Amino acid sequence: MSGRIRLALVCFAALALSQAWAQGTAPGNIPTVSRLVVLFTEQEMRLAERVRARDSAGVGNLLTDDFELRASARPGQPVPRADWLRQSIVSPVPMGMPTHMAVHDLGSAAVVSFLQPVNGAKGNLFVIDVWRRVGDEWKLAVRYAGASGPASVPVPGLPPAGKEIPKRY
Numbered sequence: 001m002s003g004r005i006r007l008a009l010v011c012f013a014a015l016a017l018s019q020a021w022a023q024g025t026a027p028g029n030i031p032t033v034s035r036l037v038v039l040f041t042e043q044e045m046r047l048a049e050r051v052r053a054r055d056s057a058g059v060g061n062l063l064t065d066d067f068e069l070r071a072s073a074r075p076g077q078p079v080p081r082a083d084w085l086r087q088s089i090v091s092p093v094p095m096g097m098p099t100h101m102a103v104h105d106l107g108s109a110a111v112v113s114f115l116q117p118v119n120g121a122k123g124n125l126f127v128i129d130v131w132r133r134v135g136d137e138w139k140l141a142v143r144y145a146g147a148s149g150p151a152s153v154p155v156p157g158l159p160p161a162g163k164e165i166p167k168r169y
Contacts, residue, residue, distance in 0.1 A: 036103035040112045043131065043138055044098050051092045051156070059085060064132055064141040071155045072146025084143075084157040093156040094119035098127075108133045109141070115148060124148045125155060 043062070050058035069079040079087075096117030104111040109132050116125040126148040132141040145155045 037101050040103050048095050051088050054089050056089050062140055064139045068142055069157050070144045071158045083159055087159045088157040093154050
């Protein structure tokens, strides 16, 4: 584990404890960060770090082949893996440390939800990531993202709006 990830996890644990204390947690009732929250915080930070480094291959190694982004602003227009990867590498959005993370372990899949601070924006993203176990590794299969606050928060990897193609029903 790199020093940067260790530092991020320590900061995350400290933030969680300070928030619990500020919310009036009874003395002796200190919340703990679960093993899965630590694991997926590491995964999310690793993904963000590789995007920031514009490491297309490194990001790609963390995604399933059928990965897609679903953004709340365009619910009927999934963004395929190649388009998300290209847009994320070309225009990486500066991100802070994920907060308010919850992990639901479903065996071969995990549903991870969290708030993602976007540096320079006046809000956060609410992200739901579905991670799939592939062998001994976890790979991101689907990302659902939407603004949690003002609509001015950019969704990372969402290309500029294009012409909408009408669907036949």
